Amino acid sequence: xxxxxxxxYRPKTFKEVVGQKPIKLxxxxxxxxxxxxxxxxxxxxxxxxxxTLARLFARSLNCLDRSVDQSEPCxxxxxxxLILNNRSMDIIEIDAASHTGVDNVRENIIANAQIPxxxxxxxxVFVIDEVHMxxxxxxxxxxxxxxxxxxxxxxxxxxTEIHKVPETIISRCQRFDFKKIPQQDIIKxxxxxxxxxxxxxxxxxxxxxxxxxxxxxxxAESLLGQIISLDQTKITDELASLVLPRSNWQEINNLVxxxxxxNLATTLNQINKLVEExxxxxxxxxxxxxxxxxxxxxxxxxxxxxLDFADDIVENLKExxxxxxxxxxxxxxxxxxxxxxxxxxxxxxxxxxxxxxxxLTDKKLDQDYQIPKIDSSDLPEHQPSNDDFKxxxxxxxxxxxxxxxxxxxxxxxxxxxHPLSIDQQKLIIGLEYGFHLEQLDKPKVKNHLSGILSRxxxxxxxxxxxxxxxxxxxxxxxxxxxxxxVEEAIDTFGGEIV
Numbered sequence: 001x002x003x004x005x006x007x008x009y010r011p012k013t014f015k016e017v018v019g020q021k022p023i024k025l026x027x028x029x030x031x032x033x034x035x036x037x038x039x040x041x042x043x044x045x046x047x048x049x050x051x052t053l054a055r056l057f058a059r060s061l062n063c064l065d066r067s068v069d070q071s072e073p074c075x076x077x078x079x080x081x082l083i084l085n086n087r088s089m090d091i092i093e094i095d096a097a098s099h100t101g102v103d104n105v106r107e108n109i110i111a112n113a114q115i116p117x118x119x120x121x122x123x124x125v126f127v128i129d130e131v132h133m134x135x136x137x138x139x140x141x142x143x144x145x146x147x148x149x150x151x152x153x154x155x156x157x158x159x160t161e162i163h164k165v166p167e168t169i170i171s172r173c174q175r176f177d178f179k180k181i182p183q184q185d186i187i188k189x190x191x192x193x194x195x196x197x198x199x200x201x202x203x204x205x206x207x208x209x210x211x212x213x214x215x216x217x218x219x220a221e222s223l224l225g226q227i228i229s230l231d232q233t234k235i236t237d238e239l240a241s242l243v244l245p246r247s248n249w250q251e252i253n254n255l256v257x258x259x260x261x262x263n264l265a266t267t268l269n270q271i272n273k274l275v276e277e278x279x280x281x282x283x284x285x286x287x288x289x290x291x292x293x294x295x296x297x298x299x300x301x302x303x304x305x306x307l308d309f310a311d312d313i314v315e316n317l318k319e320x321x322x323x324x325x326x327x328x329x330x331x332x333x334x335x336x337x338x339x340x341x342x343x344x345x346x347x348x349x350x351x352x353x354x355x356x357x358x359x360l361t362d363k364k365l366d367q368d369y370q371i372p373k374i375d376s377s378d379l380p381e382h383q384p385s386n387d388d389f390k391x392x393x394x395x396x397x398x399x400x401x402x403x404x405x406x407x408x409x410x411x412x413x414x415x416x417x418h419p420l421s422i423d424q425q426k427l428i429i430g431l432e433y434g435f436h437l438e439q440l441d442k443p444k445v446k447n448h449l450s451g452i453l454s455r456x457x458x459x460x461x462x463x464x465x466x467x468x469x470x471x472x473x474x475x476x477x478x479x480x481x482x483x484x485x486v487e488e489a490i491d492t493f494g495g496e497i498v
Contacts, residue, residue: 180215
C-alpha cells in the first residue's frame, strides 16, 4: 500500500522542517551545548510540526553517530533506525486523548520512567500528544514526576489548547509556541514534493491548496496527496476540482465590482445566476469575506501585505484597494457578517442579497444626504414624530460615520446598537451590554450625539441609552427591515427575516 504523502516526506532533519525557525534554532543549540531541559511544552495549531520536532529532538539526543558539535541526527545508526521505524523502547509516544485517566499515567508514564533507557548513552523521551485531554487527577499524578524526573528522562508535552493545561504543569516546562506555516512556505514545500513525485501540478492549484489548509502543512500535504492520486503524470483544474471545492474568485471579483460601482441590479442578478448554476453558497460566502478582508488589509498595510492569488486576481484586488473607500469596505464586512449570522432562511441566498441591498441603500442615502453644518443650539424645540424616528433609522450609518472623529469607541458601539424609541424630545438608543451603557451614558457623549441628530432632524432632540432586553430580535429587525428597499426586497424574494 503506498505511503501517504505527509508521512512519506516527514522531515528527518531540522533543516527539512518547514517554518518554526526560532524553535528549531533553540532546540539545536540546546543539543550542541547539552543544556537540555527535563520537560518541554509544545503549543500551537495542529499540523504545524509539534510532533515532528518532538521526534526529531528525541532522535538527535539518542543518535549514536551524531557529531559533538552538530545537532542533526545521522538517521543511519541502529538507534536512529529504530526510532524512525517506531520500534525504539526509549521513545514512548502517548495519545492523551485516549489515555486520559490517572491509572494510564501511573502505568504508562510514572512506572515506565523508573526504568533506565536501553541506550545507556542516550535518554528516555516521553512524547505526550494532546496533553490537555488528561483528567485533573492524571495531571496531579504526572506533576511530581514532571517536577523531579529520574535521570535521563525527558518529557515533551504537545497541545493545541494551552488554556486547558494547569498552570502547575506549564510552569515546570520550557514552553515553545508554534505558529501557522506561511502560505508561501507551504507552496514551496508542495513544489518540492511534486518534483520528487515527478508530477505536474499548476502553481495556482498549489496556491489554492495552501489557502485551504489555513497554515496547516499536514492538511496541505494530505490535500495534495488526494489530488495526485487521481493522476500520476499531470493534474488539471478539472481533476483538482474533484478534491478541492470550486473557487470562484473571478465571480467574487465581479460581485465586489458591482458593489463598488453601486450596481444593485447586476449584483443581485449575479448572485441568483450563480445559485442556479449550483454554486456551493457557503464556500462562495467564505471566499467573499476573505476577498474583502484582503482588499482592506492591502489598502491599510500596502505592498508589504502578501496577496496569495493568481496574478490576474491580484491585479483586481489592487484596483479595488485603490478605488473602494475604506469606510465602505469596513461597513460592507460588518453588514455581511451580521446578515450571514442568520441561521435559517426560506431562501438560502436571501441573507447575502439583503446584505448587498442594505450596503448599497445606506451608501445611496449617505451620498444623497449631507448633515447641515449649522449650530444645533440655534434650532427650534419640536415634538418628535414617527417621521423623525424613520429619518434617524435611514441615516444611522451616516450618524455612526459622523461620530468617528469625535470618538472611535463611540462609533464602534453604535455599529452594534440601534434606535429603539423616540418620545418626549428624546431618542432612546438600544444597547446590547451593560458596559456599553456605562461607556456612553455620559453628558459629553450625549451632547455630541444630540447635536448630530438635531442637525439631521432640523430641531432639538435629546439622547438616552438603555440595554435592550430583546436585543437580538430588535437588532436583526432594525438591520434587515428599516429601509424601504429592504422591505421591498423581502416581498420580492418571498422570504422573511428569522
